[in-house]
Structures are given as C-alpha cells and as structure tokens.
Amino acid sequence: MFEYAPAPESRSVVDIKPSYGLFVDGTFVDPTDGGSFKSINPASEEVLAEIAEGGSQDVDRAVRAARKAYEQVWGPMPGRDRAKYLYRIARIIQERSRELAVLESLDNGKPIKESRDVDLPLVAAHFFYYAGWADKLGYAGFGPDPKPLGVAAQVIPWNFPLLMLAWKIAPALATGNTVVLKPAETTPLTALLFAEICQQADLPAGVVNIVTGAGETGRALVEHPGVDKIAFTGSTEVGRAIARAVAGSRKKLTLELGGKAANIVFDDAPVDQAVEGIVNGIFFNQGHVCCAGSRLLVQESVAETVLESLKRRMARLRVGDPLDKNTDIGAINSAAQLARIRELTDAGAAEGAQQWSPPCELPERGFWFAPTIFTGVTQAHRIAREEIFGPVLSVLTFRTPAEAVEKANNTPYGLSAGIWTEKGSRILWMADRLRAGVVWANTFNKFDPTSPFGGYKESGYGREGGRHGLEAYLNV
Amino acid sequence: MSERVAVRKTYKLFIGGKFPRSESGRSYLVQDSNVSLASRKDARDAVIAARAAVRGWAGATAYNRGQILYRVAEMLEGRREQFVALGVPGDEVDAATDRWVWYAGWSDKLPQVYGGANPVAGPYFNLSAPEPTGVVAVVAPEAPALLGLVSVIAPAIVSGNTVVVSASPAAPLAAVTLAEVLATSDLPGGVVNILTGRHAETVPTLAAHMDVNAIDLTGVTDPELAADLEVKAAENLKRVLRPADHDWSGDPGLGRMTWLLETKTVWHPKGV
Numbered sequence: 162m163f164e165y166a167p168a169p170e171s172r173s174v175v176d177i178k179p180s181y182g183l184f185v186d187g188t189f190v191d192p193t194d195g196g197s198f199k200s201i202n203p204a205s206e207e208v209l210a211e212i213a214e215g216g217s218q219d220v221d222r223a224v225r226a227a228r229k230a231y232e233q234v235w236g237p238m239p240g241r242d243r244a245k246y247l248y249r250i251a252r253i254i255q256e257r258s259r260e261l262a263v264l265e266s267l268d269n270g271k272p273i274k275e276s277r278d279v280d281l282p283l284v285a286a287h288f289f290y291y292a293g294w295a296d297k298l299g300y301a302g303f304g305p306d307p308k309p310l311g312v313a314a315q316v317i318p319w320n321f322p323l324l325m326l327a328w329k330i331a332p333a334l335a336t337g338n339t340v341v342l343k344p345a346e347t348t349p350l351t352a353l354l355f356a357e358i359c360q361q362a363d364l365p366a367g368v369v370n371i372v373t374g375a376g377e378t379g380r381a382l383v384e385h386p387g388v389d390k391i392a393f394t395g396s397t398e399v400g401r402a403i404a405r406a407v408a409g410s411r412k413k414l415t416l417e418l419g420g421k422a423a424n425i426v427f428d429d430a431p432v433d434q435a436v437e438g439i440v441n442g443i444f445f446n447q448g449h450v451c452c453a454g455s456r457l458l459v460q461e462s463v464a465e466t467v468l469e470s471l472k473r474r475m476a477r478l479r480v481g482d483p484l485d486k487n488t489d490i491g492a493i494n495s496a497a498q499l500a501r502i503r504e505l506t507d508a509g510a511a512e513g514a515q516q517w518s519p520p521c522e523l524p525e526r527g528f529w530f531a532p533t534i535f536t537g538v539t540q541a542h543r544i545a546r547e548e549i550f551g552p553v554l555s556v557l558t559f560r561t562p563a564e565a566v567e568k569a570n571n572t573p574y575g576l577s578a579g580i581w582t583e584k585g586s587r588i589l590w591m592a593d594r595l596r597a598g599v600v601w602a603n604t605f606n607k608f609d610p611t612s613p614f615g616g617y618k619e620s621g622y623g624r625e626g627g628r629h630g631l632e633a634y635l636n637v
Numbered sequence: 638m639s640e641r642v643a644v645r646k647t648y649k650l651f652i653g654g655k656f657p658r659s660e661s662g663r664s665y666l667v668q669d670s671n672v673s674l675a676s677r678k679d680a681r682d683a684v685i686a687a688r689a690a691v692r693g694w695a696g697a698t699a700y701n702r703g704q705i706l707y708r709v710a711e712m713l714e715g716r717r718e719q720f721v722a723l724g725v726p727g728d729e730v731d732a733a734t735d736r737w738v739w740y741a742g743w744s745d746k747l748p749q750v751y752g753g754a755n756p757v758a759g760p761y762f763n764l765s766a767p768e769p770t771g772v773v774a775v776v777a778p779e780a781p782a783l784l785g786l787v788s789v790i791a792p793a794i795v796s797g798n799t800v801v802v803s804a805s806p807a808a809p810l811a812a813v814t815l816a817e818v819l820a821t822s823d824l825p826g827g828v829v830n831i832l833t834g835r836h837a838e839t840v841p842t843l844a845a846h847m848d849v850n851a852i853d854l855t856g857v858t859d860p861e862l863a864a865d866l867e868v869k870a871a872e873n874l875k876r877v878l879r880p881a882d883h884d885w886s887g888d889p890g891l892g893r894m895t896w897l898l899e900t901k902t903v904w905h906p907k908g909v
Contacts, residue, residue, distance in 0.1 A: 286758065302750065397874070404871035409864025416874065573873070575899075592903045602905040609757035613765050617899050618850070619874045624900050627755055627765065637892065 165479065168486040170273045175264045177350065180211035183219055183373060184356035186226035187366025194218040195374060200349055203270035204483050204492040204527040212349050215372035217381040220341070223370040224387040227312040227339040230367030235339050236309060240296035247292030247334060249362040254285040257358065261351055265323055266483040268350040270492030270528070271446055273484050283608055284327040287626075290610035291331035294631060298336060301628055307635040309337035310413055311389035316379045318395045319345035319494050320449040320550075326352055328625045329392050330369060331610075336634040338390065339368045343382055346375040347495045380406075388412060392633060394451075397548075397574070397619050415623025415633040417451065417615055419548040420576030422597065423569035424454030424605060427562075428463045430581035434603065436470045439554070442579055442605040444478060444490055444532050448552040449498070451620075452577035454605055456545060457534075458565050461558045468536065468556065475532050476519035490552060493528040502530050502551035509535050509544035514555070540571055548574070562587060566594045575617030579605045598624070648672045648809065650679060650833060651816035653686030654826020665834065668723070672809050675832035680801065680839040683830040684846050687772045687799040690827030695769045695797035699745035706741035706795060709822040710734050716818055723810045725783045732886060733787040739889070740791040747796060747894060760907045767898035769797035770876060771850035774843035776836055778856045782808035784885050786815060789855055792893035794828055801830045801849070803840050805856065809833040837862065844869035851876035851897055855883070 180197070182189040194216030199208045215223070235243065254261065261284075262276040271280075299305050313333045317325035322344055333340050344352035356371045372378060376399075383391055383403050390413045393403050397418040407414050424442045426435045442454025459467050483491035493499045510516050514535040523529040530551055538545050538555040545555045559565040569578055578597040580588050588602045598616045601607060608614065613624035623633045649656040650673045658664075661676035673679075694702070713734045720730045752766040773793045778785035782805055793800050804812035816831050832839050836857065844852055844866040852870050857863040857880045870877050878896055 401871050401874060404874060405868045408867035408871065409860060411879075418874070588905065592901070598899065598901060600901060600903045602903060604761070604904055604906050607757075607759070607761065607904050609755065609759070609761075609763070611755040612757055612763050612904070613755070613900050613902050615900070617770075617901075621874065622876050629765065629900055632895075 165487045167482070169482065170263055170484045170486055172263055172267065172484060174260045175267065177210055177264070181349070181353045181373070182213045183215050183223070184353065184369070184371040185219070185223045186370065187360065189356070192216060192219045193222070195378070198346060198375070200268055200347065202267050203347075203494050204524070206526050209268060209350065212373050215343070215374040215378045215381075220372055220378065220381040220385055223341045223372050224312055224385050226367035227341050227370055228387055230365060231311055231339040234365045235334075235368045236337055238337075240298060240337070243334060243337065244292045244295035246362055246364050247288050247295060247331065250358060250364070251285050251288035251292060253358045253361055254281070254288060258285065261323060261354060263484065264354060265351050266491070268348050269319065269322055270483050270494050272488040272491045274486055274488065275446060280321060280324050283610070284323050287324075287327040287610040288331045291335040295335040298631065298635070301631050303632065303635050303637045307336075307637055310634060310636055311338060312387060313338045313340045313390040313392060313634065314382045314385065314388040315340055315342040315392045316382065316395065317342065317344055319348040320446060320451070322348040323351040323355065325394050326355060332625070332630045333392075333634050334368065336631055338634050341370045341372055341382060341388070343372050343374060343379050346373070349373045383407070390634065393417070400621055413633070416621035417623070417625060418619065418621040419574055420451045420453065420616065420620050421456060421546065421548055421572045421574045422452055422454050422577040422579065423456045423458050424579035425458045425565050425569060425581065425591065426460060426463070426467055427582035427584070427587065428460040429583045431583070432463070432467060432470050435467065435581040436474050438579060438581060438603070438605045439471055440474055440478070443554040444552050445606050447490055447493055447530070449494060449550055450606065452599060452606065454577075454579050455549060455554060457554055457556045458559050458568055459556065461560050464558050471534070472517065472519070475534070478519070478532055480521055480529065480531060481524060490532060493530050493551065496528055498550065499528040499530060502549055502553060505544055505547060505549045506533060506553055509538070509542060509555070512542045512544075514538045514542055514544060540568060546572065562591060566591065570594075570596045573619040576620035577601065648813045648833070650675055651813065651820070651829070651831040652679070652683045653689070653830065654820060656816070659834070667807065668810050670810060672813070672833050675834040675839050677839060677842040679832055680842040681846070683801040683832060684772060684843065684848055686827040686830050687801050688848055690799045690825055691769075691771055693825055694794070694799055694828045697797070699748065702795060702797065703741045703744035705823050706737055706744065706791065709819060709824065710737035710741065712818045712822045713737060716814070719814055720783055720811060723814060725811055729781050729784045733784045736784065736787050736889070737791055740795045743894065744795050751891070751895060751898065752900065755902070762905045762907055763902065765900050765902040767796065768901050770897050770899050771798060772848060773798045773800045773851045773853060773897055774840070774846070774849050775800050775802045775853040776840055776856035777802050777804050777812065778883065778885075779805050779807060779858065781885060782811040783815065786812055788885050788889060789853060789893070790829055792889065793853070793897055796894055796898055798897050799828045801832065801843060803836050803843070803856070804831055804833045806833075806835055840866060841869060844875070845872060847873050849875060851878075853878040854880045856880075
C-alpha cells in the first residue's frame with residue numbers, strides 16, 4: 162500500500178457567512194414565519210452557517226415574486242436575451258468554480274477531486290447548453306412557438322447539490338419560466354452562493370428564488386396554488402406523496418427518483434476495466450447516487466476472479482478528508498443517512514449475506530462508512546431490493562444473458578443499468594431488454610448536458626438533459 | 638311470404654383476442670342491446686392479457702406494427718356500413734379510418750423524430766431512443782363513439798404499448814364492433830382489450846393496479862373521480878394523462894404518442 166502525504170485543498174477561497182437569509186425577489190431576506198437551522202460539515206460535524214428556514218408565508222412571497230418576474234420581465238423577454246443571462250451565469254460559474262467546488266465539498270462531504278473535476282464542469286456545461294436553446298425553442302420539435310408554463314417549484318436532493326440545481330434551473334429559465342428552488346436542508350450553501358451569482362449576473366429580480374428549509378418548506382412549495390410546474394429529485398417515497406398532492410390540479414410534474422441499478426459483468430469482459438466500472442458505479446460520491454450500480458450481477462464462471470480483483474481494488478480506495486486531493490471516498494452526508502445505511506447493512510448481515518470491507522481507518526469525528534460489499538445475496542434480501550444510497554454493493558450471480566435480464570429488471574425501479582462485455586451484439590441485445598432510462602455499456606456513471614437522464618417505472622417520469630429536457634418546462 | 642328473421646349479435650368483452658362475457662355474468666341494456674357489464678375481475682384479467690402481449694408487440698419491428706395498423710384501416714373501411722347502422726355518421730367512420738392510416742405511418746418514424754444521437758463532450762457513442770412504457774389503461778371519451786375511441790387507442794399501441802380500454806358506457810356498440818375489426822387485422826391478442834360497462838366500477842381497479850404503467854383519464858368527466866384515480870395511480874407512479882377538452886377532428890399532434898414513451902439512452906466508449 163502506498164503512503165500518501167496529505168494534499169489538502171485550501172478552504173480560504175471560500176468566504177462562508179455566519180448566517181444566510183432566503184433569496185427572494187433578488188435580495189436576501191429574513192424569514193417572516195420560519196425559523197433557522199444549521200448546516201454542518203459532515204466530515205467534521207463543525208457548524209458551517211446558520212440557515213433561514215422558509216415558512217409557508219415565505220414560500221408564498223417567493224412564489225409571488227416569481228410570478229411577477231414571469232409576467233413582467235422573464236416571460237416577455239426575447240429568447241436571445243434570456244440566453245445571454247444564462248451564458249453569463251455559465252461563465253461566472255466557470256470563473257468561480259474553485260470556490261464553488263470547495264464549498265460543495267465542505268457542505269456535502271464529497272471528495273474535492275469529484276466536485277472539482279465532475280460536478281462543477283457539468284454545472285457550467287449545463288447552463289451553457291441550455292443557454293443556447295433559449296432562442297431556438299421553435300426548432301426543438303415542440304411546434305413553432307412553444308410556451309413556458311409559468312412558475313416552476315423545484316425541490317432538489319443533497320447528493321449533487323449544485324449539479325441538481327443546474328439540471329433544474331437551466332432548462333426552466335431557458336424556456337422562459339421563473340423558479341422557486343428549495344435545496345436540501347443538509348446542503349444549502351452552494352445554492353445560496355448561486356443566488357449571489359444571479360445577482361452578479363444582474364439576473365432580473367424574482368427570476369430565481371431560493372427558499373431554504375426541510376420537508377415542511379418543500380411541502381408548502383409543492384402545494385402552493387400559484388405554481389404551474391413541479392420538478393422533484395429525491396426519494397420514491399416523497400415522489401409518490403407529491404404525485405398524490407398534485408392529483409386533480411393543473412400542475413405539470415416531473416420526478417427523478419430512486420434506483421437499484423444492476424451492473425452486469427459477463428465472462429468475456431476485461432476484468433480490470435469492469436472492476437474500475439464497478440468501483441465507479443457504487444463508490445463514486447460515497448454511493449449517494451440515484452443511478453448507482455448497487456447490484457453487481459456477475460456471470461458465475463468469472464465471479465471468483467472478478468470479486469478477487471474487486472477486493473484488491475477496494476483495499477486501495479482512500480477514505481477520508483473530502484478536501485484532500487487524494488481522497489476517493491468522502492464523508493456520508495448526514496447522521497440520518499449514516500443511520501439508514503447501517504440499518505440496511507445490519508439487515509443484510511442478519512438475512513445471511515456475507516459482509517466484507519477492506520481494512521480502513523475512519524476519522525473519529527464526522528460521518529463515515531467504509532466501502533462494503535455483500536456476497537451470497539439473493540433477490541429476496543432487502544439489500545438487493547431497497548435503495549441503500551451509500552457505498553454498499555450487493556453481489557449476485559447469473560448464468561445466461563436471459564437470467565441477467567430477468568434479475569436486472571426484477572425491481573420496481575428503472576433508472577440505470579450497466580453492461581460489461583466485449584461482444585457488441587450482446588450489448589445491444591441486453592440494452593433493448595433492460596427496463597432502465599440510462600444504459601452504460603463498458604462504462605458507468607457518465608453524464609452530459611446533451612444526454613437525457615431519467616427513469617422507467619418507479620424511478621419517476623420525465624427526462625432531464627438534452628432536447629428532451631425542454632419538454633418538462635414547456636406547455637406541450 | 639314472411640320477412641326473414643334477423644340474426645342478432647351478442648355484444649361481449651374483448652380480452653386477450655377473445656370475446657368472453659363478463660365473468661360476473663352481468664349485462665346492461667344500452668342502445669337496445671344487452672351489453673356485458675365488466676367487473677373488477679374482468680379488468681384484472683384484461684391487465685394480465687395486456688401484460689402478456691407486451692413482449693411480442695413491443696418486440697415486433699416498427700415496420701410490422703405499421704403494417705398491422707394499416708391493416709386495421711383496411712378492415713374498418715370494409716365494415717363502414719356496420720358502424721353507420723349503429724348510428725355512427727359516415728364521415729366519422731371515414732375520419733377514424735384515416736386516423737389509423739395516419740398513426741400507422743408513425744410506427745417507424747417516431748423513434749427518428751423523438752430520439753437520436755447526443756453530442757456528448759467525450760469519446761462516447763450516445764444514443765437516445767424511445768420505448769413503449771408498457772400496459773396502458775385508457776378511459777375512452779364519451780363521444781364521438783368511434784373516432785374518439787380510435788384516437789386514444791391508436792397512438793398508444795403504435796409504439797408498442799398494449800391497452801385496456803374502458804369503453805364509453807353510453808355508446809359501447811361501436812367499441813365492440815371495433816374489437817371485431819381489430820380481431821381480424823392480424824393484431825396479436827391482448828394488444829387491445831376492451832371493457833364495456835361502468836367506468837366507476839372497473840377504472841379504479843386499473844388505476845390502482847400495480848402492473849399498469851400509465852393511465853389515460855380522457856373520458857373521465859367527474860373531476861372528483863379523476864382526482865381520486867390520479868391518487869390511486871401514484872402508488873406505482875403511473876404516467877397520467879389528465880382529462881381535457883379535445884377537438885377530435887383536428888391534427889392529433891405527437892402528444893398522445895409521446896407521453897407513453899420512455900426514453901432510453903445508451904452510452905458506449907469509443908476507442909481502438
């Protein structure tokens with residue numbers, strides 16, 4: 162095992178204020194009927210800032226501001242001008258990307274290597290991509306002059322705070338909607354810095370409103386009669402509740418929910434590449450990824466070889482300080498999520514699967530979970546059925562391609578899947594049969610603003626990204 | 638000489654390519670005929686038939702599905718007078734026939750219009766293509782009896798979905814007669830299943846059914862029932878098309894096809 166000297170990224174590029182208000186109508190305001198909560202660094206449990214908690218009156222104020230901006234400024238504005246604001250935002254994100262990356266890692270716990278090299282480039286690219294659509298909507302295949310919906314309520318999760326914000330705000334604004342966005346309560350800081358970026362871009366007041374808070378704030382936003390559109394990314398359970406809440410209304414709904422993706426390794430796959438893909442599939446972002454390859458389906462004849470190689474690779478994963486540039490796996494985002502992971506892994510062990518983790522020294526403070534695999538897993542085990550949303554892989558085996566398809570599809574989810582084989586015709590045969598919105602063949606966890614993302618079945622409906630992503634925000 | 642005594646038709650359900658009576662043994666009098674009154678069990682049987690038909694129908698080539706939809710138009714054209722005798726205006730039968738022709742041509746064009754290559758920023762092949770969502774429950778509009786029905790069935794099945802339709806309770810004869818057209822058009826059994834009777838009896842079962850992927854509430858006129866059905870549909874996150882006013886004679890657009898599509902995006906690295 163190599164020894165690595167610490168290589169910490171400096172946090173001095175970020176200036177975190179002691180407290181943050183809500184961003185409504187272009188300015189930061191104190192909540193009128195809400196309280197406050199603290200956002201902490203999950204790697205140290207240190208308090209980062211005091212955050213305003215939006216109450217129902219605050220939500221109402223934000224929705225009104227968004228409505229006014231929609232009717233008076235953003236809706237009537239020519240697409241070419243909306244485009245320029247979005248290009249400005251994309252540029253400012255690129256210019257301030259180091260600052261945003263460090264802040265993201267501090268608030269979320271993800272390795273700086275990832276926030277710097279994956280999240281931030283994708284965030285900027287997403288704004289850049291949708292900026293270009295703003296004055297070309299008539300060519301997008303939704304008729305000559307597709308109309309926006311109005312005010313979009315957007316509720317996003319804590320796993321990719323700024324990237325999910327970009328996926329929500331960029332297409333909404335490009336199509337002429339205004340937004341009220343609620344970031345997750347454990348990761349509000351980059352959204353609040355984004356609010357400052359909107360100010361810096363001179364984005365007209367009320368076009369983007371950020372209301373921080375937890376579930377109750379989100380509920381008030383979703384149920385507000387003044388919103389025309391709801392976009393939610395998060396758990397299937399909450400997605401279901403939102404689908405019920407909007408029943409009988411005119412609100413358009415898109416949902417990006419949970420997953421339990423199969424990562425399928427055939428006997429002819431190059432083992433080293435497949436193992437990299439397995440590791441990237443489940444340990445990227447601590448496994449806090451809705452499309453994570455959390456079920457490894459490995460062909461029986463190579464199971465032993467693949468697992469041996471996988472364990473050897475896992476022993477070289479570096480778990481620790483998210484700001485260290487060598488870190489592969491950062492902190493679990495919250496105490497609650499850590500408890501959820503422990504509950505499910507305990508169930509896995511209790512149900513008879515074999516648990517294995519490499520020897521791994523975890524920091525004393527903060528929330529940590531060592532990369533873990535379970536072997537001897539059956540399809541009936543909870544760890545094969547429920548989304549763990551942590552660095553935990555369940556390993557199952559198969560003999561024939563048809564069995565692999567059956568097992569891969571044996572889940573209420575349908576967000577993503579992976580295939581590893583050298584045989585092209587088998588990839589396409591499998592891809593046709595897998596009920597999943599994204600199929601990665603001989604790769605995994607790749608994202609791009611031009612590539613539509615979203616699920617089948619209980620992983621939700623609607624697509625984000627690409628031309629398809631416009632549809633969620635147009636009256637079509 | 639006495640006039641010939643006519644042979645009357647028994648109007649039954651259409652499930653899995655067969656014409657069974659309701660398992661409940663019930664019927665109701667409508668349009669001067671006894672028509673099967675479908676039960677919740679019939680609805681569940683229809684879902685089983687529709688699910689069983691998905692693999693073959695979604696797996697058929699687009700060319701094949703297009704040919705079959707065109708064949709439906711041919712059969713409908715030949716039975717024009719039957720529908721006129723049921724009180725469907727001739728113009729409406731013609732429009733319904735033309736609608737089958739229009740949708741038939743979409744089967745092998747929709748994936749080109751609605752999917753395609755995505756220029757990702759990296760050395761990857763990346764292709765998005767639409768696929769059918771699966772089993773679709775459809776509440777047919779009250780009227781027009783034939784054109785309305787065709788306008789909700791054809792866009793659902795052209796892409797490979799299978800449907801369970803609750804026919805207009807007031808005008809079910811056109812629906813059963815359309816089933817006879819479908820049964821003679823090489824359409825595989827189970828792709829279209831038609832229930833006659835009361836929406837309020839069978840549709841809640843379909844809305845709550847865990848093996849149904851989407852529900853079209855077009856024919857639901859009671860807003861409270863529509864909201865209740867949408868709540869039931871949320872249990873397994875069905876795709877929902879809410880009731881709305883329609884001009885069935887206008888250009889149908891793509892919307893009735895695209896809401897029942899799932900976009901699948903496949904990535905593969907490029908390299909030597």
